[in-house]
Amino acid sequence: MRRSLLFTKTTKNVPADETAKNAQLLIQAGYIHKEMAGVYAYMPLGLRVLENIKQIVRDEMNAIGGQELMMTTLQPRDIWEKTDRWDDKKVDNWFKTKLANGTELGVGLTHEEPIVDAVSGFATSHKDFPIYVYQIQSKFRNELRAKSGLLRGREFVMKDMYTFSRTQQEHEAVYERVVEAYHRVYKRLGLGASTYRTYADGGIFTPRFSDEFQTLSPIGEDTIYVDEAKRIAINHEIYSDENLAKLNLNKADLVEKKGVEVGNTFHLESKYTDALGMYYTDADGKQQPLIMGCYGIGVSRLVGMIAEHFSDENGLVWPDAVAPFKVYLARLGDSEQAIQQADNLYNYLTAQGVTVLYDDRDARPGQKFADAELMGMPYRIVVSDKTVASGTYELKRRTESESIHVSEDQLLENLSNTEE
Amino acid sequence: MRRSLLFTKTTKNVPADETAKNAQLLIQAGYIHKEMAGVYAYMPLGLRVLENIKQIVRDEMNAIGGQELMMTTLQPRDIWEKTDRWDDKKVDNWFKTKLANGTELGVGLTHEEPIVDAVSGFATSHKDFPIYVYQIQSKFRNELRAKSGLLRGREFVMKDMYTFSRTQQEHEAVYERVVEAYHRVYKRLGLGASTYRTYADGGIFTPRFSDEFQTLSPIGEDTIYVDEAKRIAINHEIYSDENLAKLNLNKADLVEKKGVEVGNTFHLESKYTDALGMYYTDADGKQQPLIMGCYGIGVSRLVGMIAEHFSDENGLVWPDAVAPFKVYLARLGDSEQAIQQADNLYNYLTAQGVTVLYDDRDARPGQKFADAELMGMPYRIVVSDKTVASGTYELKRRTESESIHVSEDQLLENLSNTEE
Numbered sequence: 056m057r058r059s060l061l062f063t064k065t066t067k068n069v070p071a072d073e074t075a076k077n078a079q080l081l082i083q084a085g086y087i088h089k090e091m092a093g094v095y096a097y098m099p100l101g102l103r104v105l106e107n108i109k110q111i112v113r114d115e116m117n118a119i120g121g122q123e124l125m126m127t128t129l130q131p132r133d134i135w136e137k138t139d140r141w142d143d144k145k146v147d148n149w150f151k152t153k154l155a156n157g158t159e160l161g162v163g164l165t166h167e168e169p170i171v172d173a174v175s176g177f178a179t180s181h182k183d184f185p186i187y188v189y190q191i192q193s194k195f196r197n198e199l200r201a202k203s204g205l206l207r208g209r210e211f212v213m214k215d216m217y218t219f220s221r222t223q224q225e226h227e228a229v230y231e232r233v234v235e236a237y238h239r240v241y242k243r244l245g246l247g248a249s250t251y252r253t254y255a256d257g258g259i260f261t262p263r264f265s266d267e268f269q270t271l272s273p274i275g276e277d278t279i280y281v282d283e284a285k286r287i288a289i290n291h292e293i294y295s296d297e298n299l300a301k302l303n304l305n306k307a308d309l310v311e312k313k314g315v316e317v318g319n320t321f322h323l324e325s326k327y328t329d330a331l332g333m334y335y336t337d338a339d340g341k342q343q344p345l346i347m348g349c350y351g352i353g354v355s356r357l358v359g360m361i362a363e364h365f366s367d368e369n370g371l372v373w374p375d376a377v378a379p380f381k382v383y384l385a386r387l388g389d390s391e392q393a394i395q396q397a398d399n400l401y402n403y404l405t406a407q408g409v410t411v412l413y414d415d416r417d418a419r420p421g422q423k424f425a426d427a428e429l430m431g432m433p434y435r436i437v438v439s440d441k442t443v444a445s446g447t448y449e450l451k452r453r454t455e456s457e458s459i460h461v462s463e464d465q466l467l468e469n470l471s472n473t474e475e
Numbered sequence: 476m477r478r479s480l481l482f483t484k485t486t487k488n489v490p491a492d493e494t495a496k497n498a499q500l501l502i503q504a505g506y507i508h509k510e511m512a513g514v515y516a517y518m519p520l521g522l523r524v525l526e527n528i529k530q531i532v533r534d535e536m537n538a539i540g541g542q543e544l545m546m547t548t549l550q551p552r553d554i555w556e557k558t559d560r561w562d563d564k565k566v567d568n569w570f571k572t573k574l575a576n577g578t579e580l581g582v583g584l585t586h587e588e589p590i591v592d593a594v595s596g597f598a599t600s601h602k603d604f605p606i607y608v609y610q611i612q613s614k615f616r617n618e619l620r621a622k623s624g625l626l627r628g629r630e631f632v633m634k635d636m637y638t639f640s641r642t643q644q645e646h647e648a649v650y651e652r653v654v655e656a657y658h659r660v661y662k663r664l665g666l667g668a669s670t671y672r673t674y675a676d677g678g679i680f681t682p683r684f685s686d687e688f689q690t691l692s693p694i695g696e697d698t699i700y701v702d703e704a705k706r707i708a709i710n711h712e713i714y715s716d717e718n719l720a721k722l723n724l725n726k727a728d729l730v731e732k733k734g735v736e737v738g739n740t741f742h743l744e745s746k747y748t749d750a751l752g753m754y755y756t757d758a759d760g761k762q763q764p765l766i767m768g769c770y771g772i773g774v775s776r777l778v779g780m781i782a783e784h785f786s787d788e789n790g791l792v793w794p795d796a797v798a799p800f801k802v803y804l805a806r807l808g809d810s811e812q813a814i815q816q817a818d819n820l821y822n823y824l825t826a827q828g829v830t831v832l833y834d835d836r837d838a839r840p841g842q843k844f845a846d847a848e849l850m851g852m853p854y855r856i857v858v859s860d861k862t863v864a865s866g867t868y869e870l871k872r873r874t875e876s877e878s879i880h881v882s883e884d885q886l887l888e889n890l891s892n893t894e895e
Contacts, residue, residue, distance in 0.1 A: 060540060060542075061542065062542060062594060062597050062598050062603060062606045062608065063597045064597045064598075085597065088592075088593040088596065090546075090547045090549065090550070090551060090589060091549070091551045091580075094547050094549045095547070096544060096545060096546045096547050096589065096593055097544060097545040098544060098593070098597075099542045099543060099544060101545075102543055102544060102545050105545070120480060122480075122481065122482060122519045123519060123522055124516065124517060124518060124519060124522060125516060125517040125521075125522050125525070126510075126516045127510045127514050127515070127516050127630055128548065128582075128613060128615070128630060129510065129511070129514045129570075129615065129629060129630050130510070131510060131511045131514075148575070150549075150572045150573075150580075151572060151573075152570045152571060152572045152582055153570075153571075154617065154629075155568070155617050155618070155619045156619070160511075160570075162548075162572055162582065169510060169516065172508075173508040173516055173518070174482060176508065177482050177483045177484045177505065177518075178482050178484075183482060186482045188482065193548060193613075195548070195549065197574065197575050198575070199575045199576070209549060209574075210547050210548060210549050
């Protein structure tokens, strides 16, 4: 895309009403627009990052047999009363609204109840299971305070998968398949090495632990204890001698760290299916309970988390897989030959399937360099009278401070070495 | 996709609480799930149709320089007060909700105000315009009654584009570019021949007419008068001798028809930009007003419209471009050779990029044929012991009643002749 056609701009001004660095940087670089505390609109570059993350998550959910759905934001009261999650005294962060006739409705906080309701209309026989369904959608949480930018929003994008299994044994296998898919997601996002499966409180529906996926980060709000050799961790909330023994973890092997929760997986037993009257008929014609799991990934939280985690003093630093464009092509000067070389390179790279943000504006070199750093594309290429004269391109990785001069062949070779 | 892995099923039962044929058929075929009147969740097949339509619309908006955004559902009151569209007495179909601290919020009805607010933070110079931005998102309308299935929902998916131009002349050119893109969208959706640009009331912001895009259909709720030779129409609402004269239309050339409104384009003049204080600075440093246009396409309405419009007594009949799968592959019997031929064909077609719903279930031929008709994929292929013996495949177009027997080469040739 030509920068001259992108309506957003960067700003040096740090937004005064944001304390979270992710929101500050994303606003300064023109990726998001703040609607109100905890509610952000995605501008074109921000939407590209969000969609890249969504697509990686979608790929991995499809690969394990996930079937994508789109549930509704407006929620009727009755199905939530069956699980006793309607009353504001029971669940205190619902947004509620009303039909013109006065009927109260919920504004999509989570979707266990409507998913069970929808799936139960189709799947009834033992032959229909196991089932994996998922959604990637905006959800709404009436948070009292919202000051962590995209890390904790009132309106945010989640991937939620829900599985239905016939037996505990089947559920275990299904659950571990999803966990493996989660590891692949974080690896592709560039967070593989720093993300740990972490035992956490299982909630009120099961005596078991749930799993969180915690990315080690100085900005983390969670305290976890990491066993590096086993590549496993335990959340501070359940850190006790009794639980360590249960989990076969040794205090001596654990190191305290800060983590950002980038996903979680829960055992729901048959709590929701029982409450909503969903069962399956076994081979003998007998009704049997269904075991559910639910599995979240905070997609918009990941935008903020990755933005903040990889940033440096000059701005954003996107991993290749989520960057809105792979290359920031800065043309310096407006001589005919510089314009021609830059235009040619832009067309060539685009034809090769390399995504390029082409800074074709009439602007000073310093401004283009500062923008390239702030906006954080993985590679910066400079074209100028000097590079035209030398027949090379100036290439810099966002994570490095020095640029190198390369031929066109070397350029492509460098760009095709995608990091993992 | 293998049918045995798809959790949805078909049903012969017409849902008793639906009067609209589109909702009846889409529910019977397992495409959607009714949450409440006017609020539908999209099951995997329905979501594929929705995404196909979205992608066609997105392609054509991008092709004219459209920049995609994602706006928020939660809306703060202040920007809507500036245009006097907050008060329920002024706009009576808002859903409203409240923050935990009691602050009232709107639930995304439309997005002119937040879009102007967001874009105005970036674009201020005459060099920044014209600008085309768009969103494809769920919107919410507190309809008193909702009984037309996906044609008029309380929660629905819209594409909305908004343009900003410096002069009326520039706006005219921009507006016509969007109109041309709309024609390309409807053509690709299989509705080109039956969709007419239709003069309609311009609303309160302009003395000019707006344009609707009306698809001729017996299910249409709008009455329009069509000039077939000019390929233009006029909405019944503004049908008067005075307007006909203004529009250079002759009563004698007009034929009364029923239409479904599948899109609209509006001239907003500088109503919103003025109210929200958005201007641009011209080359002389003077502040000037900005001229807006807004342009809607009802994406989820199109799912319902296409479903109902093309259906026949046996079920849905999807145009190629929007069908969830191009081919319904029905394997009859479970002999080893039939399974092998069907598996091979499924793998082969999939590898060729042809999307296939493979009915690999242990079910009677009659049930598979009935499902193929109800679910409406453009092509049905039958593999059975008979086709194995003859070395051919049985191919039927959903729109035809007779099947033909073809070789593998002929099969591919047939499948590659995509209709327009």
